[in-house]
Amino acid sequence: MRIGVLTAGGDCPGLNAVIRSVVHRAMTGHGDEVIGFEDGFKGLLDGHYRPLDLDSVSGILARGGTILGSARLERGRLREAAESADELGRKYGIDALIPIGGEGTLTAARMLSDAGMPVVGVPKTIDNDISSTDRTFGFDTAVMVATEAIDRLKTTAESHQRVMVVEVMGRHAGWIALESGMAGGAHGICLPERPFEVDSIVKMVEERFARGKKFAVICVAEGAHPAEGSMHYAKGEIDQFGHERFEGIGNRLAGELERRLGKEARPVILGHVQRGGTPTAYDRVLATRFGWHAVEAVHNGDFGRMTALHGTRVAMVPLAEAVTRLKTVPENRMFEAESVF
Amino acid sequence: MRIGVLTAGGDCPGLNAVIRSVVHRAMTGHGDEVIGFEDGFKGLLDGHYRPLDLDSVSGILARGGTILGSARLERGRLREAAESADELGRKYGIDALIPIGGEGTLTAARMLSDAGMPVVGVPKTIDNDISSTDRTFGFDTAVMVATEAIDRLKTTAESHQRVMVVEVMGRHAGWIALESGMAGGAHGICLPERPFEVDSIVKMVEERFARGKKFAVICVAEGAHPAEGSMHYAKGEIDQFGHERFEGIGNRLAGELERRLGKEARPVILGHVQRGGTPTAYDRVLATRFGWHAVEAVHNGDFGRMTALHGTRVAMVPLAEAVTRLKTVPENRMFEAESVF
Amino acid sequence: MRIGVLTAGGDCPGLNAVIRSVVHRAMTGHGDEVIGFEDGFKGLLDGHYRPLDLDSVSGILARGGTILGSARLERGRLREAAESADELGRKYGIDALIPIGGEGTLTAARMLSDAGMPVVGVPKTIDNDISSTDRTFGFDTAVMVATEAIDRLKTTAESHQRVMVVEVMGRHAGWIALESGMAGGAHGICLPERPFEVDSIVKMVEERFARGKKFAVICVAEGAHPAEGSMHYAKGEIDQFGHERFEGIGNRLAGELERRLGKEARPVILGHVQRGGTPTAYDRVLATRFGWHAVEAVHNGDFGRMTALHGTRVAMVPLAEAVTRLKTVPENRMFEAESVF
Amino acid sequence: MRIGVLTAGGDCPGLNAVIRSVVHRAMTGHGDEVIGFEDGFKGLLDGHYRPLDLDSVSGILARGGTILGSARLERGRLREAAESADELGRKYGIDALIPIGGEGTLTAARMLSDAGMPVVGVPKTIDNDISSTDRTFGFDTAVMVATEAIDRLKTTAESHQRVMVVEVMGRHAGWIALESGMAGGAHGICLPERPFEVDSIVKMVEERFARGKKFAVICVAEGAHPAEGSMHYAKGEIDQFGHERFEGIGNRLAGELERRLGKEARPVILGHVQRGGTPTAYDRVLATRFGWHAVEAVHNGDFGRMTALHGTRVAMVPLAEAVTRLKTVPENRMFEAESVF
Structure with missing residues (x-):
C-alpha cells in the first residue's frame, strides 16, 4: 500500500513521534510505501510531498515540531480539496491518508472521508479538548x-x-x-x-x-x-x-x-x-502508539475514524463523533482541584 | 472524623502529594482530624504518630520521598496487627485508616479490613504492576x-x-x-x-x-x-x-x-x-486525585477498597481484586513496541 | 562571634545556598552564632530577626527564593541605618553583618561599612552585571x-x-x-x-x-x-x-x-x-563558596569587602570597587556571538 | 584557508557546539573551507573526511555526541601520523588542523605540531582535569x-x-x-x-x-x-x-x-x-567560544597552542603546558566542601 501522511494546525510535541511510528510500522510491518505532504493540507492540494523512509525519520522521536511543516489553510481551499478527494487520491496513488491534527484538521479529515477518501485521523492538541479520547499527546x-x-x-x-x-x-x-x-x-x-x-x-x-x-x-x-x-x-x-x-x-x-x-x-x-520542544516520555509513547494504530486501521480498512485513548487501550472512534463538541473540564474535576488549594 | 494515614513499602514519587491531598480534603472539605503514622505499619503497631495539619503538609507537593517515613514490617507483626485491628482503631480513636503502598501494603490493608478496620487503600508502585487501575503514580x-x-x-x-x-x-x-x-x-x-x-x-x-x-x-x-x-x-x-x-x-x-x-x-x-525525587506533573495530579477520593470514600463508608484510575475517572475497587494478581505487560503492547524499533 | 545575615533585593536562585553555607561554616567551623534578619534591611532596622542553626538551613540548598525574605527599603531609611550603624551592631550584639544582594544592597552595605559596621558583602544578581567578579550566582x-x-x-x-x-x-x-x-x-x-x-x-x-x-x-x-x-x-x-x-x-x-x-x-x-526556583549545580557551588569565604573574611577582619570569583578562586574585593560601575557586555563578546548566528 | 577539524577520545557534551562554531566562524567570518575527519585521528590517517558547511552543522548545537565520530587510536599509528605530518597536511590541502579532545588527543596534537603541522587544539574533558584552563566544556x-x-x-x-x-x-x-x-x-x-x-x-x-x-x-x-x-x-x-x-x-x-x-x-x-546528551547552556557557550577562538588562532598563525578559559577571557596557551600534568582538586577546595557537609 501507499500511505500519505500530513500534519496540520498548531505545533504540538509528539507530531514527529507519530510520523516516525507511521513510517516504521507501515514499512517494516507491512512493506508499505509512505509519502509525507508538506505544510499540511496545502501540500496535498499543491502537490508538495516527499517520500519518507526509515532514514527520513531517524532521530526525530524526541524532537519537537514537525519535519513535514504545518500551515493554515483557508476554508475555501479545503472545500476544494473535499470536492476533488477522489482525484487527489488517484493523483498521488495513495491508498490512504493519515492527517494528524486538531479539531479543524479532523473536521477537514471528515470532509475528505465523506467525499470518499480513505482517511484515518490522529488527534493532536496540547489543549486536550478533543472528545472521544481520554488524552491527546502534547498535553x-x-x-x-x-x-x-x-x-x-x-x-x-x-x-x-x-x-x-x-x-x-x-x-x-x-x-x-x-x-x-x-x-x-x-x-x-x-x-x-x-x-x-x-x-x-x-x-x-x-x-x-x-x-x-x-x-x-x-x-x-x-x-x-x-x-x-x-x-x-x-x-x-x-x-x-x-x-x-x-x-x-x-x-x-x-x-x-x-x-x-x-x-x-x-x-x-x-x-x-x-507547545514546542521535546515531548515528555508520556507523549512520545502515546504518539507512537497512535501512529502504530493508525497504520493498522488503514490495513483493516477502518476508515473515517481516528485513534483514541480509552483507558490503557488505543481504540478507533468515528471522526464524526470526535469533532461534534469540545471536551471541556467537567464540574467535578474543578471541585477536586479547588479542594486542595 | 479522625483519619489515620501511613505510607509503606519502597520510595515512590507522589507519596507526599497523596498525604497533602488527604489532609487538605479531610480538614478543609470535611472538618476532619488527620494523624500520620510513622514508618508505615510499624508506627501503627508501636504507637508512633503525629497530628497532621495544613502547615505540616505545606510545600511537600513537589517533594520526593514521604514525610511519614516508610519501613518494612515482618509478616508476623502484620498478622499481629490484623488480630488487634479493632483494638488499634480504638487505641488511636481513628474512624478510618488510609494506607498508601504497593502490593504488600495493600495485602496488609486487606487483612486489616477483613479483621474489621475501616480501611481505604491508595495504590503506589513505580512498577505500574497493580491490577484494577490503569496507572499508579510514581510510574x-x-x-x-x-x-x-x-x-x-x-x-x-x-x-x-x-x-x-x-x-x-x-x-x-x-x-x-x-x-x-x-x-x-x-x-x-x-x-x-x-x-x-x-x-x-x-x-x-x-x-x-x-x-x-x-x-x-x-x-x-x-x-x-x-x-x-x-x-x-x-x-x-x-x-x-x-x-x-x-x-x-x-x-x-x-x-x-x-x-x-x-x-x-x-x-x-x-x-x-x-524512584526518588520530585514527581512529574502527571504523578502529582494522579496522587492528588487519589488522596482526594480516598477521603471521599471514607466519608461514603466505602471501605475495603482502594482508589483506581479508570480512563479519566477515579474509581473505587475492592482491595481483594487489586492484590490477587500482578498486572504484567500484555503481548500486544510488546508487539507495538517491537514494531517501531 | 555572632554574625548577622540578610538577603535584600530581587529574588535570585542560590540565596538559600549562601545562607546555609554561612551557617554551616560559622557554626561548625568556628563555633559562631548566626542570626538572620527578615526581609532585608527592614529586619535590621525594625528588629525582626531569628537565630539560625543547622536545622533551620536543612534542606534549603536546592530551594529557590530566600528563607529570610527580602523587601525593598526606602533610601531614607537606609540613611537612618547608616547613621545608627554602631548602635545597631550593639543592639543585636553582632560582630559582623553579611548582607547578600545586588548593586543597591552592596551600596547600602558600603554605607554601613563606612559608618563603622563590620560588613562583608556577598554579591547577587541574575543579571551578572556586578563589577569585580567574573560571575554572580543566579545568572x-x-x-x-x-x-x-x-x-x-x-x-x-x-x-x-x-x-x-x-x-x-x-x-x-x-x-x-x-x-x-x-x-x-x-x-x-x-x-x-x-x-x-x-x-x-x-x-x-x-x-x-x-x-x-x-x-x-x-x-x-x-x-x-x-x-x-x-x-x-x-x-x-x-x-x-x-x-x-x-x-x-x-x-x-x-x-x-x-x-x-x-x-x-x-x-x-x-x-x-x-529568577525563581531551584538553582543549577553551578550556582549552588558558587553560592556555597561565597558563603564560606564570607565567614572566613569575617574571621580575618576583612571588612568593607565582598566575595568575588576570579577565575577559579574566590577573592575579596573592596565594596567601593564593586559598586562604582555596572559590568556590561564588552564589544568583543558581542562580536563573538554575532559570528555564530 | 582550508581547515581540518576532528574529535577524539571519549564522548563529551559540547563537541558538536565546537564543530558548529568552527564552521560558522571560518566560513562566514573568513571565507574559509572546512573539512571534518571521521572517527578522530583514524580519519586523518585513513583519509576519511567530508566537507562541512553551514547546512552540515545546522541543528547540532544542542545535540550530544559528535557528528564526526570518535575512536581510539593505537599509540603506534599516532607516531606514524606524526612522522608524516607534513605529508598529511599536503594530502588534504589543509592549512591548519583543529583537533578537539582530552589529554591523549592534546598530546597527539602536540606531537603533530612538533612535527610541523599547524595545529590549534581545543581541550575537552568532562573530568575538568586539563591544566592551564579554568574549566573545560562537558564538565x-x-x-x-x-x-x-x-x-x-x-x-x-x-x-x-x-x-x-x-x-x-x-x-x-x-x-x-x-x-x-x-x-x-x-x-x-x-x-x-x-x-x-x-x-x-x-x-x-x-x-x-x-x-x-x-x-x-x-x-x-x-x-x-x-x-x-x-x-x-x-x-x-x-x-x-x-x-x-x-x-x-x-x-x-x-x-x-x-x-x-x-x-x-x-x-x-x-x-x-x-557524558552524553544535550549540553548545559554553560557548556554550549564555552564550546562555542572555544571554536571561535580556535579559528582566530589559525588566522593569527598562533599554532601549537590550545584555547583556554582564564576568568572570563578565552586565551591561547601552549599545548606543551597543558599536557604536562593533570589538574587535580587542590586541598583548599576539599576543605571548603567538607565544611558544609
Missing part, C-alpha cells in the same frame, strides 16, 4: 512546562510576599490550567468553563496572608473570563453575546488584584514555550 | 528518568559506535522498560514477561551496523531473563523451577553482547534514581 | 531557563515558518540575552549595550528564508532599544536624554518585524520564571 | 547530571533511613565528585586526590543519625580509594605501588558501610549518562 508536555514554571514562580512569590498570576494556554478548555495548577499547587485556578469571581480570589489571598502564608499563585487559562461585574478596575470588550471579555486576562487580573489587594501582583504569560 | 516519573537517561546514552553510543545496555527497574513486570524503551527509541526491549533471545538482539544489532546505523541501545528490565541456552558466555543461577536466572542482567547481557558482536557494549544500571 | 540558572525556552521555541518557529522574539531579563546589561542567545542558537541578539538596527534583523531573516531556513529566533534583553529611527511602525517614549525608549521591547519588535517581513512574528516574554 | 553538564541524581537519591535515603553511595566519574581527578557533592549537598565526598578514611564516614553517619538526621548520601569519584587498612570487609587489588585499589569503589564502599553501620547502604553507579 502532558504542555502541563509539564507550565508546572515547572509555577514551581519556579512560587519561590519568588514567597520571598517577596507577592501574588503571581500565571497565564497558560487554553482558549476554550481549561485542561492545562487545571492540571498544571493542581500539579504546581496553585492557590487559585481560573478556567474558560466557568466565569471566575475576583472577589473570591481576593478573599482567598487575604486569608492566606492572615494565616502567615504571605504569597499566592493563581493559574489562569488564556480563555478564562471574570464573572460579569467582577472586575472593578480593568475593562474588557463586550462580545457578540453581550459578555465582557478580556484580552490578555493574565495581565488584567494581575493589575486588578494589585489594586484590590494593595500588594504586588505580577503576571507571567507562558505563551509558546508550552 | 510516570520513573519512566521519565529512564527516558532522559536513554536520550543521553544514545549520543554516546552513536559517537562511539557502541552498544549500550540500560537496566531499568521492574522485577516482575516490565512496564518501565516498555515505556522508557519506546519513549527513548531503544532498539531492543527485554521484559520479565517473556524470555528474550540473545540471538535476535545480536541479529538486530548486526543489521543496524550493516545499514550504517553503527550503534544500538537495549533497554532491559532488571527482572528480564534470557531464553534457556540463549546466553553462551554468561552463566546464571538455576532457580527453584530449574530455570537459569541472572542477577544483574544488564551487566551480563552487555558482556555477552560484547563477546558475540566483537563490538564495545557497555551496561548502565539506573538504580534508585528512578 | 547561570537564569541563562539555563532562558535557553530551555529558546530550545522549545525553535521547533515551533521552524514548523510554522515563523519569527519568534524572546524577551529575557537584563535592564542595563545584556548578559542573559548574550549567553542564552548563544546557547540557544538564536539568530539575532539585542542588548542594552548597543542600539540595534531593525533593518539588519530584517535582512538577516530574509536571507535565512532565501536559503531555505524558513524561521528565526531573536533574543532580546528587556533593556535593549532600537537605533534612532530604526522602528518604522512602533512608537516609543522619548526619555530624558531625548532617546526613544520602548517599554515591552519584545512585543514591539515582534509587531514591527511582522509588518516589515510580512511573516508571522510572535513575542514570548519570559519574565519571572528566570 | 558542567556532567556535574548537572550527577547533581540531579543526588537530588533524587536524597529523598529515597531520607524516607528509608538509608545510606546512599553515589559513584560519579573521575578516575584521576575528583572535580565531578567535588562539585556535584557540594551542589547536591552530599554528606561525604571521596576523591582520588586523597585516600578516604572509612572510619570518618562511619562516624559522620552515626553522628547524623544521633541528631535525628537518619540518612546520608556519600558522593564517590570512581578513582577514589580508601586509606590503607581503612576497609575492614572489602578486599581490593594490590597495585604496582603496593597500594590496595578497589574496582567499583561505589559497590565496595556501600557494602563496607552496611556491615559497619548495621544500616542499609545502597550504591548507585551513574556511569555513562554523565
Whole structure:
C-alpha cells in the first residue's frame, strides 16, 4: 500500500513521534510505501510531498515540531480539496491518508472521508479538548512546562510576599490550567468553563496572608473570563453575546488584584514555550502508539475514524463523533482541584 | 472524623502529594482530624504518630520521598496487627485508616479490613504492576528518568559506535522498560514477561551496523531473563523451577553482547534514581486525585477498597481484586513496541 | 562571634545556598552564632530577626527564593541605618553583618561599612552585571531557563515558518540575552549595550528564508532599544536624554518585524520564571563558596569587602570597587556571538 | 584557508557546539573551507573526511555526541601520523588542523605540531582535569547530571533511613565528585586526590543519625580509594605501588558501610549518562567560544597552542603546558566542601 501522511494546525510535541511510528510500522510491518505532504493540507492540494523512509525519520522521536511543516489553510481551499478527494487520491496513488491534527484538521479529515477518501485521523492538541479520547499527546508536555514554571514562580512569590498570576494556554478548555495548577499547587485556578469571581480570589489571598502564608499563585487559562461585574478596575470588550471579555486576562487580573489587594501582583504569560520542544516520555509513547494504530486501521480498512485513548487501550472512534463538541473540564474535576488549594 | 494515614513499602514519587491531598480534603472539605503514622505499619503497631495539619503538609507537593517515613514490617507483626485491628482503631480513636503502598501494603490493608478496620487503600508502585487501575503514580516519573537517561546514552553510543545496555527497574513486570524503551527509541526491549533471545538482539544489532546505523541501545528490565541456552558466555543461577536466572542482567547481557558482536557494549544500571525525587506533573495530579477520593470514600463508608484510575475517572475497587494478581505487560503492547524499533 | 545575615533585593536562585553555607561554616567551623534578619534591611532596622542553626538551613540548598525574605527599603531609611550603624551592631550584639544582594544592597552595605559596621558583602544578581567578579550566582540558572525556552521555541518557529522574539531579563546589561542567545542558537541578539538596527534583523531573516531556513529566533534583553529611527511602525517614549525608549521591547519588535517581513512574528516574554526556583549545580557551588569565604573574611577582619570569583578562586574585593560601575557586555563578546548566528 | 577539524577520545557534551562554531566562524567570518575527519585521528590517517558547511552543522548545537565520530587510536599509528605530518597536511590541502579532545588527543596534537603541522587544539574533558584552563566544556553538564541524581537519591535515603553511595566519574581527578557533592549537598565526598578514611564516614553517619538526621548520601569519584587498612570487609587489588585499589569503589564502599553501620547502604553507579546528551547552556557557550577562538588562532598563525578559559577571557596557551600534568582538586577546595557537609 501507499500511505500519505500530513500534519496540520498548531505545533504540538509528539507530531514527529507519530510520523516516525507511521513510517516504521507501515514499512517494516507491512512493506508499505509512505509519502509525507508538506505544510499540511496545502501540500496535498499543491502537490508538495516527499517520500519518507526509515532514514527520513531517524532521530526525530524526541524532537519537537514537525519535519513535514504545518500551515493554515483557508476554508475555501479545503472545500476544494473535499470536492476533488477522489482525484487527489488517484493523483498521488495513495491508498490512504493519515492527517494528524486538531479539531479543524479532523473536521477537514471528515470532509475528505465523506467525499470518499480513505482517511484515518490522529488527534493532536496540547489543549486536550478533543472528545472521544481520554488524552491527546502534547498535553502532558504542555502541563509539564507550565508546572515547572509555577514551581519556579512560587519561590519568588514567597520571598517577596507577592501574588503571581500565571497565564497558560487554553482558549476554550481549561485542561492545562487545571492540571498544571493542581500539579504546581496553585492557590487559585481560573478556567474558560466557568466565569471566575475576583472577589473570591481576593478573599482567598487575604486569608492566606492572615494565616502567615504571605504569597499566592493563581493559574489562569488564556480563555478564562471574570464573572460579569467582577472586575472593578480593568475593562474588557463586550462580545457578540453581550459578555465582557478580556484580552490578555493574565495581565488584567494581575493589575486588578494589585489594586484590590494593595500588594504586588505580577503576571507571567507562558505563551509558546508550552507547545514546542521535546515531548515528555508520556507523549512520545502515546504518539507512537497512535501512529502504530493508525497504520493498522488503514490495513483493516477502518476508515473515517481516528485513534483514541480509552483507558490503557488505543481504540478507533468515528471522526464524526470526535469533532461534534469540545471536551471541556467537567464540574467535578474543578471541585477536586479547588479542594486542595 | 479522625483519619489515620501511613505510607509503606519502597520510595515512590507522589507519596507526599497523596498525604497533602488527604489532609487538605479531610480538614478543609470535611472538618476532619488527620494523624500520620510513622514508618508505615510499624508506627501503627508501636504507637508512633503525629497530628497532621495544613502547615505540616505545606510545600511537600513537589517533594520526593514521604514525610511519614516508610519501613518494612515482618509478616508476623502484620498478622499481629490484623488480630488487634479493632483494638488499634480504638487505641488511636481513628474512624478510618488510609494506607498508601504497593502490593504488600495493600495485602496488609486487606487483612486489616477483613479483621474489621475501616480501611481505604491508595495504590503506589513505580512498577505500574497493580491490577484494577490503569496507572499508579510514581510510574510516570520513573519512566521519565529512564527516558532522559536513554536520550543521553544514545549520543554516546552513536559517537562511539557502541552498544549500550540500560537496566531499568521492574522485577516482575516490565512496564518501565516498555515505556522508557519506546519513549527513548531503544532498539531492543527485554521484559520479565517473556524470555528474550540473545540471538535476535545480536541479529538486530548486526543489521543496524550493516545499514550504517553503527550503534544500538537495549533497554532491559532488571527482572528480564534470557531464553534457556540463549546466553553462551554468561552463566546464571538455576532457580527453584530449574530455570537459569541472572542477577544483574544488564551487566551480563552487555558482556555477552560484547563477546558475540566483537563490538564495545557497555551496561548502565539506573538504580534508585528512578524512584526518588520530585514527581512529574502527571504523578502529582494522579496522587492528588487519589488522596482526594480516598477521603471521599471514607466519608461514603466505602471501605475495603482502594482508589483506581479508570480512563479519566477515579474509581473505587475492592482491595481483594487489586492484590490477587500482578498486572504484567500484555503481548500486544510488546508487539507495538517491537514494531517501531 | 555572632554574625548577622540578610538577603535584600530581587529574588535570585542560590540565596538559600549562601545562607546555609554561612551557617554551616560559622557554626561548625568556628563555633559562631548566626542570626538572620527578615526581609532585608527592614529586619535590621525594625528588629525582626531569628537565630539560625543547622536545622533551620536543612534542606534549603536546592530551594529557590530566600528563607529570610527580602523587601525593598526606602533610601531614607537606609540613611537612618547608616547613621545608627554602631548602635545597631550593639543592639543585636553582632560582630559582623553579611548582607547578600545586588548593586543597591552592596551600596547600602558600603554605607554601613563606612559608618563603622563590620560588613562583608556577598554579591547577587541574575543579571551578572556586578563589577569585580567574573560571575554572580543566579545568572547561570537564569541563562539555563532562558535557553530551555529558546530550545522549545525553535521547533515551533521552524514548523510554522515563523519569527519568534524572546524577551529575557537584563535592564542595563545584556548578559542573559548574550549567553542564552548563544546557547540557544538564536539568530539575532539585542542588548542594552548597543542600539540595534531593525533593518539588519530584517535582512538577516530574509536571507535565512532565501536559503531555505524558513524561521528565526531573536533574543532580546528587556533593556535593549532600537537605533534612532530604526522602528518604522512602533512608537516609543522619548526619555530624558531625548532617546526613544520602548517599554515591552519584545512585543514591539515582534509587531514591527511582522509588518516589515510580512511573516508571522510572535513575542514570548519570559519574565519571572528566570529568577525563581531551584538553582543549577553551578550556582549552588558558587553560592556555597561565597558563603564560606564570607565567614572566613569575617574571621580575618576583612571588612568593607565582598566575595568575588576570579577565575577559579574566590577573592575579596573592596565594596567601593564593586559598586562604582555596572559590568556590561564588552564589544568583543558581542562580536563573538554575532559570528555564530 | 582550508581547515581540518576532528574529535577524539571519549564522548563529551559540547563537541558538536565546537564543530558548529568552527564552521560558522571560518566560513562566514573568513571565507574559509572546512573539512571534518571521521572517527578522530583514524580519519586523518585513513583519509576519511567530508566537507562541512553551514547546512552540515545546522541543528547540532544542542545535540550530544559528535557528528564526526570518535575512536581510539593505537599509540603506534599516532607516531606514524606524526612522522608524516607534513605529508598529511599536503594530502588534504589543509592549512591548519583543529583537533578537539582530552589529554591523549592534546598530546597527539602536540606531537603533530612538533612535527610541523599547524595545529590549534581545543581541550575537552568532562573530568575538568586539563591544566592551564579554568574549566573545560562537558564538565558542567556532567556535574548537572550527577547533581540531579543526588537530588533524587536524597529523598529515597531520607524516607528509608538509608545510606546512599553515589559513584560519579573521575578516575584521576575528583572535580565531578567535588562539585556535584557540594551542589547536591552530599554528606561525604571521596576523591582520588586523597585516600578516604572509612572510619570518618562511619562516624559522620552515626553522628547524623544521633541528631535525628537518619540518612546520608556519600558522593564517590570512581578513582577514589580508601586509606590503607581503612576497609575492614572489602578486599581490593594490590597495585604496582603496593597500594590496595578497589574496582567499583561505589559497590565496595556501600557494602563496607552496611556491615559497619548495621544500616542499609545502597550504591548507585551513574556511569555513562554523565557524558552524553544535550549540553548545559554553560557548556554550549564555552564550546562555542572555544571554536571561535580556535579559528582566530589559525588566522593569527598562533599554532601549537590550545584555547583556554582564564576568568572570563578565552586565551591561547601552549599545548606543551597543558599536557604536562593533570589538574587535580587542590586541598583548599576539599576543605571548603567538607565544611558544609
